[in-house]
Amino acid sequence: MDLHIAGQSPDRDERSAVDSVLGxxxxxxxxxxxxxxxxxxxxxxxxxxxxxxxxxxRVGWISPGALNYACSRLNLPPAEAFGxxxxxxxxxxxxxxxxxxxxxxxxxxxxxGAPAICEQLAGRxxxxxxAEPSSGLTWLRSPxxxxxxxxxxxxxxxxxxxxxxxxxxxxxxxxxxAAADQPEHRPEAPPVPTSRSVPQQGQPGLRLLRRVGRLxxxxxxxxxxxxGYEALRRAVELGPERVIRExxxxxxxGRGGAAFPAGRKWEAVYRARSSQPVRYLVCNADESEPGTxxxxxxxxxxxxLLIESMTIAGVATGCERGFLYVRGEYPLAFERLSHAxxxxxxxxxxxxxxxxLDLSFDIxxxxxxxxxxxxxxxxxxxxxxxxxxxxxxxxxxxxEVGLFGRPTLVNNVETLVNVPGIVLWGGRSFAAVGxxxxxxxxxxxxxxxxxxxxVYEVPFGASLASLLELAGGVGGSGRLQxxxxxxxAGTFLSPRELDTPxxxxxTRAIGAALGSAVVMPFDDSVDLSRILLRIAAFFRDESxxxxxxxxxxxxxxxxxxxxxxxxxxxxxxxxxxxxAEIGQVMSDASICGLGHTASxxxxxxxxxxxxxxxxxxxLNPDH
Amino acid sequence: MEKKKPAxxxxxxxxxxxxxPTVPVPPGPIPAPPPAAPRxxxxxxxxxxxxxxxxxSTLLEACRTLGIDTPTLCYLENLNPxxxxxxxxxxxxxxxxxxxxxxxxxxxGMVIRTDSERVRxxxxxxxxxxxxxxxxxxxxxxxAYLEQYGGQPERFGPAAPPEAAEExxxxxxxxxxxxDGRTAATVAQPVKIDNDLYIRDYSKCILCYKCVQACxxxxxxxxxxxxxxxxxxxxxxxxxxxxxxxxxxVYCGNCIGVCPTGALMFKSEYDMxxxxxxxxxxxxxxxxxxxxxxxxCTLTLHVQENQIVKVTSPLDQExxxxxxxxxxxxxxxxxxxxxxxK
Numbered sequence: 001m002d003l004h005i006a007g008q009s010p011d012r013d014e015r016s017a018v019d020s021v022l023g024x025x026x027x028x029x030x031x032x033x034x035x036x037x038x039x040x041x042x043x044x045x046x047x048x049x050x051x052x053x054x055x056x057x058r059v060g061w062i063s064p065g066a067l068n069y070a071c072s073r074l075n076l077p078p079a080e081a082f083g084x085x086x087x088x089x090x091x092x093x094x095x096x097x098x099x100x101x102x103x104x105x106x107x108x109x110x111x112x113g114a115p116a117i118c119e120q121l122a123g124r125x126x127x128x129x130x131a132e133p134s135s136g137l138t139w140l141r142s143p144x145x146x147x148x149x150x151x152x153x154x155x156x157x158x159x160x161x162x163x164x165x166x167x168x169x170x171x172x173x174x175x176x177x178a179a180a181d182q183p184e185h186r187p188e189a190p191p192v193p194t195s196r197s198v199p200q201q202g203q204p205g206l207r208l209l210r211r212v213g214r215l216x217x218x219x220x221x222x223x224x225x226x227x228g229y230e231a232l233r234r235a236v237e238l239g240p241e242r243v244i245r246e247x248x249x250x251x252x253x254g255r256g257g258a259a260f261p262a263g264r265k266w267e268a269v270y271r272a273r274s275s276q277p278v279r280y281l282v283c284n285a286d287e288s289e290p291g292t293x294x295x296x297x298x299x300x301x302x303x304x305l306l307i308e309s310m311t312i313a314g315v316a317t318g319c320e321r322g323f324l325y326v327r328g329e330y331p332l333a334f335e336r337l338s339h340a341x342x343x344x345x346x347x348x349x350x351x352x353x354x355x356x357l358d359l360s361f362d363i364x365x366x367x368x369x370x371x372x373x374x375x376x377x378x379x380x381x382x383x384x385x386x387x388x389x390x391x392x393x394x395x396x397x398x399x400e401v402g403l404f405g406r407p408t409l410v411n412n413v414e415t416l417v418n419v420p421g422i423v424l425w426g427g428r429s430f431a432a433v434g435x436x437x438x439x440x441x442x443x444x445x446x447x448x449x450x451x452x453x454x455v456y457e458v459p460f461g462a463s464l465a466s467l468l469e470l471a472g473g474v475g476g477s478g479r480l481q482x483x484x485x486x487x488x489a490g491t492f493l494s495p496r497e498l499d500t501p502x503x504x505x506x507t508r509a510i511g512a513a514l515g516s517a518v519v520m521p522f523d524d525s526v527d528l529s530r531i532l533l534r535i536a537a538f539f540r541d542e543s544x545x546x547x548x549x550x551x552x553x554x555x556x557x558x559x560x561x562x563x564x565x566x567x568x569x570x571x572x573x574x575x576x577x578x579x580a581e582i583g584q585v586m587s588d589a590s591i592c593g594l595g596h597t598a599s600x601x602x603x604x605x606x607x608x609x610x611x612x613x614x615x616x617x618x619l620n621p622d623h
Numbered sequence: 624m625e626k627k628k629p630a631x632x633x634x635x636x637x638x639x640x641x642x643x644p645t646v647p648v649p650p651g652p653i654p655a656p657p658p659a660a661p662r663x664x665x666x667x668x669x670x671x672x673x674x675x676x677x678x679x680s681t682l683l684e685a686c687r688t689l690g691i692d693t694p695t696l697c698y699l700e701n702l703n704p705x706x707x708x709x710x711x712x713x714x715x716x717x718x719x720x721x722x723x724x725x726x727x728x729x730x731x732g733m734v735i736r737t738d739s740e741r742v743r744x745x746x747x748x749x750x751x752x753x754x755x756x757x758x759x760x761x762x763x764x765x766x767a768y769l770e771q772y773g774g775q776p777e778r779f780g781p782a783a784p785p786e787a788a789e790e791x792x793x794x795x796x797x798x799x800x801x802x803d804g805r806t807a808a809t810v811a812q813p814v815k816i817d818n819d820l821y822i823r824d825y826s827k828c829i830l831c832y833k834c835v836q837a838c839x840x841x842x843x844x845x846x847x848x849x850x851x852x853x854x855x856x857x858x859x860x861x862x863x864x865x866x867x868x869x870x871x872x873v874y875c876g877n878c879i880g881v882c883p884t885g886a887l888m889f890k891s892e893y894d895m896x897x898x899x900x901x902x903x904x905x906x907x908x909x910x911x912x913x914x915x916x917x918x919x920c921t922l923t924l925h926v927q928e929n930q931i932v933k934v935t936s937p938l939d940q941e942x943x944x945x946x947x948x949x950x951x952x953x954x955x956x957x958x959x960x961x962x963x964x965k
Contacts, residue, residue: 004847004871064863077846077871078862080839086851086860093863371853388850393706393726545830545850545857547707549745552752555808555855556779562804563780574778585748588721588741589709596720 005068005078013161014066017058021051022073040385041278041404044074048386052085053328053367057163060133061092076386087388087544089143089370090157090328095133099180102155102329103171105141106290106538107488107531108148108447108520111476113170117152120173137180143372143538144290144488145169145329148447148520149197149454155329158183165331197297199454199471207421207441208414209457212301217336220343223304229349231420235312236357238423243316244270247419249427251439256284256375256412257489257515258593259504265409268399269317272407280403281314281322282384282410285337286368286375288327289487290538291518294443295413297455299326299333302417303340307363309416311350312423314361317409321362325380328368338365372542376592377410378402379544390546391592414443434460438503448484448520449476458502465498467519476523482605482612484522486515488535489597491604492528494611512604528612529565532602536561539598550595553586557599579606667733682713682724682735691737694746694768696753697831698725699881701944702841705832710749710768713737721745747772755779756809756855758827761885761896765829779807808855814893817866820874820953822893823859827886830857834878834887842946847871848878876952880935880945889933889953902927910937913951918942920951931955 010018019025022044040046051074055066062085071078085091103121105114118128121139125131131138147153150169156179157165164186168175179187194213195201201213215222223229235243248263269279283306287295299306310322324341326334341363344350352360366384368374374383378392381403402408418440422430431439438460444467447453451472458467464483474480480495485502491512493500500506507514522528536558545551557579564575583599590596605612662677669682669689676685681704686693697708706723715722716734721742736742750769754776759765769776783806815823832850839846847870851860861870879887888896895901906927913920921940925933934952938945957963 004845006869007865067862077849079849079860079870080846082862083849083851083860087853089853393723541854543854545852545854547709548749548752548829549709551830551855551857552756553748555756556752559779559804559807578778581744581748584741585745585752589712589745589749590720591706591709 003072003075003077005072008063008065008068010065010069013058014055014063015069017054017066018051018070018073020058021047021054022070025073041406045076045386046384046404048074048076048081048084049366049369049383052088052091053369056091056369057157057159058161060098060159061095063095074386084386084388087371088328088368089541091369096129097131097133097136097138098160099137099156099158099183101137101139101176101180102142102145102157103139103176104143104145104147104151104153104155105534106144107484107534108144108291109152110530110534111448111522111526112151114152117154117171117173117176121176124173124177136183137177139176142329143541144288144292146287146293146296146327148291148293148445150192151447151453155331156180156187158186160184162186167329167331194301197293197454198301199452200456206457208298208417208443209455211305212297215302217301217303218339218343220304220340220347223308228304229308229355231423232308232312232315232349233355235315235423236355236359240270240316240318243312243423246422246427247316250418250422250430251427252415252418252422252430253438253504254412255414255418255442255517257289257486257513259514262411262415265399265411266313266317269319269407269409272399273318276407279317279319279407279409281310281317281319282377282380282398282403282408283310283322283324283413283416284375284377284380284410285324285326285330285333285413286380287330287413287516288368288372288375288542289489289516289518290535291447291484291487291520292445292516293447294445294455294517296327296330296333298413298417298443299330299337303333303336304344305417305420306337306413307340307344307350309419310363311344311354311361312419313409313411313416315354315359319409320360321364323364323366323384323403325366325368325374325384327375328370334365334367341365371544372538373544373592373594376594379592380410381408388544390544391594393591435501435503435505437505442502442514442517444502444517444519446471446519449474449480449523449526450519450521451475460503462502463498464493464500464502464519467502468498468521471519474521474523477525479524481522481524481526482528482608484520484531484601485518486513486601487518488538488601489594490515490518490601492601492608492612493604494608496611513600524613528605529561532605533558533561533565535601539594543594543598547589547591547595549585549588550590550598553582553590553595554598557582557586557602561602576606579603665729665731667729667731667735669735670737676729678729680729682715682722682727682729682733683711685729685735686713686724686737693724693737694750694771695725696765696829696883697833699833699883699938701938701946702833702836702881705836707832708749708753708829710746712742712745712749714739714742743772747774750774751776751779753829755782755807757829757884758809758811758824759829759884761827761888762829762883765884780804781806782809782811783807784811810855810858815866816890816893818868818872818874819890820949821876821879821890822888823867824886824888824893825858827884828859829884829886830859831883833881833883834859837877837881837946838872842877843873843875845871845873845875847873874949874953875947876949877946879952880947892933895927895932901932906932913947915950915954920947922947922951924955931958 051070071081128140145153147169153169154171155167198212244266252262254260314322371389373379374389376391379389383389398408434440441457441459444456483493539554540558543550543554560575560578583603587596664675666675694710704726706726711724712721713724714736751774811826852858906925909924913922920943923935924931936945936947
């Protein structure tokens, strides 16, 4: 391939942004295209996403000069790199103001003050994204920022020589404007006690949240003083096969939404060692399901726990390189994890000769850039490799052909942080907690109209009603209309279904799914049709666009919902049938889980049509 | 550590005189190459019929062995299947979802249904989705399938008016609702005419990815175009949507060769269609060998009223599997050149 790079050459800023990731340009050193094809893991293409981040935060947008320079350094065709950059929501492909306020108007924030913030910002700055680049400040609406327990949430980012990002929740319009007005200085976010996110903080009986609030998240010393790396030492003592057996015995299943037995993945990747010496571990920390924030809390408050868990997984399955893919909207988690990794490496807990033994394992952190679909495991691989985050067809499954074409173990954050406990106390004792089909404890994300929103850890088996009670009961008006469980890809339940046990098998029995363990109650004042339309808009925005059922189906679904809720009286008769058919083709024929579940919450709400007073209100004509 | 191979002089007895300087050529025709090792056969059931196909075949190939008509749009024999259009989906017993026939490999004991209610619904919906969002007027195959499956694309409402001339997708619509449900969103946009050889009408694009494959590593290795944007906003684009002359395009036209909907079209064909003089039924197709170089690609000349109006190449052509270069594809004007000796 002859690289054809025409047009603008980079200015100093653009060059320094790219060089900050790739190092200074060395004459005559160009990566061979052959390498990209034959040994993608040795090629530098996987640095495309970090390079794009560097450009966006230095220049403020992905400028042609910078992209051209990055392409010449990585030996990439500009059209392809443009296609990758244009895929992500956090990158701008045209000039925009240096400071950007991302206001979450997703379901949890929608009922807790986001519309008022949007209105105030629109009054000051005009419609979202409309401001001139020279004005220095603009605002955008954003999908769920994963700060639902402190809704309404917003994320302010400022590009420049010293770029910064800052999440504000609860957010106020004046505070956002004040923060964004001085892009040179990172604002001091008002301190929020961890008990706001983890109301159970300090209570006995917690496993995963045991240490939250009791240690300095940045401090390796604290981690070591509170039992850190005991589990890794124990895992090394036990040896890979025994560790994997304990994970099997624990019956731990994936906490990311698909509920696949973790032990089976571990074993498959371990078994592949004879034919495939190079294998990878990937931690899926691209937590983007609306209403989900449990992984964020773990990563922010106990980062070393995750780093140690990944190390155990890497050592047990024989992967020497791990990737930690953190959602782009989690700047604090990214910062703390990067710091924790540096510390662990410096003190011999990562890198070559871990614990002074003949073991090596290291972790690279990657930041997502605003794409829900990258939480799908194969889309995540593509994203890491420097391609568009489009899911791959399965089979083959990641344990056979995963990251860089190698067998790959991919686990969610919460799944992994269960592992140290399993290693220390044994799989059987782990499985003794919970129900036979759902072992251990579970983190639930309670937000919306609930007394004390936050992450709650309970042994599997608790009913939906008892979870709500634990979190202070129904908030808002106190009269419950319905509960969304599992997030935008989840299911609406009516008050009559509150005795549903919140286990994998319990939710499955009523045709629902635990998903990412979102529990979001809505009081009777909420216009549920607005919520459904927001969910439909979410999937329309977040569909990757690769397959027809999802690319067009998510659009047609939103249109049909508008007709259903009174936008067009003529269309009402047809709308329910259309929605059912659209739902069926998306769940039957889409490539990946996003398409399969893009109609699930909407269909579940329509199935409980008579029980939700807020659906019959129809659309308020003012909206 | 790999054992070091002996130096080439040690392996080959160059120092000794060759025993026989020439190998006598046996009389008679050149013998055929030995047959390839037979592949293992896989047995599966398709629509209650048992079929045996070689290992590594796809479900689509198994269906075709049985003569079962399976619609395809993003599939083409000379490209790797990307299975994005999902119109070829079939029902696989034991699978929660339908599976794409074009890419799914056969396995022993598979039980497949190609004409169940579920399959028909999915195929009809995919065709309706495409026909309601894309201009399919120059995609006769798609129209035929639409009719066969009883699709009614107009039921999603009248087509939305085309977006203003602004380049689509430069600003993500984000969560500001661009719809009110009164109209059905489409990909309508102006035709891109930026060179003399071919035009790009992306209002006819179903995003089958074939042009990107042909431009990239599956044929031309030029990478002038890629998929950009996301969701409904996804589109085929050069970097920053620059016109083709500013891009890496080498005008091989292999993207036109694989386009199933006429979104990519010879300028000659486009002009004739605009003028109303394009008459496909009157055209004669003649196969010939490209006169330019020694590769010997087969050209299919499409001739209307004694004029070459476009050039294609058969997909099963051994040399380049239907792909050509700029000269073979576009360089036919000399045939009727004024100075040419008759």
